[in-house]
Amino acid sequence: MKIFVHFFTIFLLTLAITSCQKELHFDSVITSSGQAVGTLKSSSGNCLPNLVLGSYIKDSVLKPSAIIEVTADITSIGTYQIKSDTVAGFYFTGTGTVTRTGENIIQLSAAGTPSSGGTKIFTIKFGTSICKIIVFVDVTAPPNAAYTFTNCAGTIFGPGVYIAGNTVDATHTVTLNVHVITPGPYTINVPAVNGVSFSGTGTFIAATNTQVTLTASGAPTVASPPTYTYIVTSGTSSCAFSITVANPPNIDYVPQTNFSNWSSMLVGGTAADTTYIQVSTNSKTFGTNSYKIFEIKNMGTPTDSVFNRKNGGLYYQYIDGNLGVLTNPINKEYLVLDSNAAINGTWTANFGPNVAMGFPLSNIRVDAQILAKGETQTIASTTYNNVIRVKYTYTATVIGLGDIPVAEEQRWFARGIGVIRSSIINLINPATIVTETIRTQVF
CATH class of the missing domain: 2.60.40 (Immunoglobulin-like)
Known part of the structure; x- marks a missing residue:
């Protein structure tokens, strides 16, 4: 069977006493052992x-x-x-x-x-x-502070990383330099750009140079480029600052993001035995499902394609040909990986009757089993975490002869990367073919 490798963030008031207390009572506080x-x-x-x-x-x-x-x-x-x-x-x-x-x-x-x-x-x-x-x-709110922004180049950013689709938290801050003209309370609101806004409230206690920290809220909608620029104003003064939004880390076991690409090589082979696969920006529809096109390229020119889709933790591949040995095309999808399945979990794909090299077949079957999950594996000097190992048994049911195991394969899927190793054993003419991923670029 034709098998391809698929890759995958304070106001101080102290005053003299000038009036009386009218009420004074304490709520009880229970102490216990270990109290300071x-x-x-x-x-x-x-x-x-x-x-x-x-x-x-x-x-x-x-x-x-x-x-x-x-x-x-x-x-x-x-x-x-x-x-x-x-x-x-x-x-x-x-x-x-x-x-x-x-x-x-x-x-x-x-x-x-x-x-x-x-x-x-x-x-x-x-x-x-x-x-x-x-x-x-205070009987009424004190007048707002008067201040200007200074030294915008000295703006300090908090440690939070902005990631598309991820809600920001208290680590996503920006600290601006201000010159306080009149002390008092302040409220600063910076309108949202790309789904994220900034705000801060507090009180300036003295007329001096100081800093004010604004905290982000929301979730970035789209990753950079470009950088996203915010403008904060106070009277006639203003400061501009920009943030960069990263793409979320890919957690798919068969990443399907545009332009993601992989190189794999036959173990024991030469440079000529290297396969380059890239996810196209295009998709193709079979039946009611849309599949991402994985292009197999030679010197930048597509020479073949594989069609993949995912639904949650389920990863499917559509076979639209005859695999080079069948009389009739299969034109059917099968489940490549159920990443939610437990160890020893199984599933089966049946492709129905066909003819292979003159032999009538009543069925072609793929039996899959999860061998391991959460493994750490080193392939071609690169260490991968969160690896799932799956075994596939390919069986042809020949009319008059029954089930004949044709091949066994193990694929190692690394989360956020894709297939990092494939080992196929030909059970008819015993031989083993091993390919390993030697380079990845996942977007």
């Missing part, structure tokens, strides 16, 4: 440093950026659970684990909605220590 031990105070009895971060506005739900940082001198490591009293409808809470003794900064997140403006005094307890922290609540 320490104090919020120094050896002199003064509260260790703390910071109030974020914006607090009357009748506005607090944002994730609304936090306080307290310093705790830890004497015994372990878990902690700290919660302030509730004042004017909001409070601070934090849980976690400290893994080293000495001074540790612990973040407490705000929750709730401030019900009144002015100075609020929160009581924080840790162990037997108690400290007061002052938070100022």
Whole structure:
């Protein structure tokens, strides 16, 4: 049977106390063994440093950026659970684990909605220590910051890689240089390009040169080229930055992306025994199915074709000829690989009656079995992972003689690459033909 090789990503407010507290209560906190031990105070009895971060506005739900940082001198490591009293409808809470003794900064997140403006005094307890922290609540939102973008060439990109079709995450960021003219809150939104937008919110606390980080959202639609350019503006200033989008890694066992190509060579043969296969940009339809055309080329000129399609983890090939030995063309597809099947999983393809070199056949059958999955194999000095090995037994049912095994073959399919090795044993005239992939380029 004619067998081909197929290849496959903070606002600081500290003010003097100017008003009274009207409400003060603590929710109970259950301690347990393994709890951290320490104090919020120094050896002199003064509260260790703390910071109030974020914006607090009357009748506005607090944002994730609304936090306080307290310093705790830890004497015994372990878990902690700290919660302030509730004042004017909001409070601070934090849980976690400290893994080293000495001074540790612990973040407490705000929750709730401030019900009144002015100075609020929160009581924080840790162990037997108690400290007061002052938070100022604005009656109305403060005026927005005024700033300009500077040194656009110094833009810093986060480590996230942009891949077509893959949703971005917190690693997909861009950090821009800004000169703050008037401190205050800011919100930056950069319109989507190719499915990805950027945004950032926060508060500039001083008139100075600083940086602002924007986080991406969405999923890139199309891979580069070209690069995709974004323009962010503030007043009359602007910055442009560009990102490159990569193609998603191919995870097919028989890749069918345009221009993917492979070279395979007969083991023990010469350079003349090299086969070059490339996926055409064209497709061909047989029946109701469309197949990618795999062109077998000699010096760039197609000399033969193989037709492949996939449906999920199922890979099919259409045979449109007589394989050079049959009287009648087969004109039928068969299942080459079921990548979802377990080890020892089997399937069978029947091609029906025919005539081979004068011998009447009632059937031609291919029996396939998964021999191994998830293997690592080295072929022609290249190591491949996630390899599936499949055994095919080719049987001709000769009228009057019954089933006659004609050949056995093993194919090794590497995920994202394709067939990396084929070994065919002729059972009629015992001989073995082995071909190995020596070069791949999968898009």
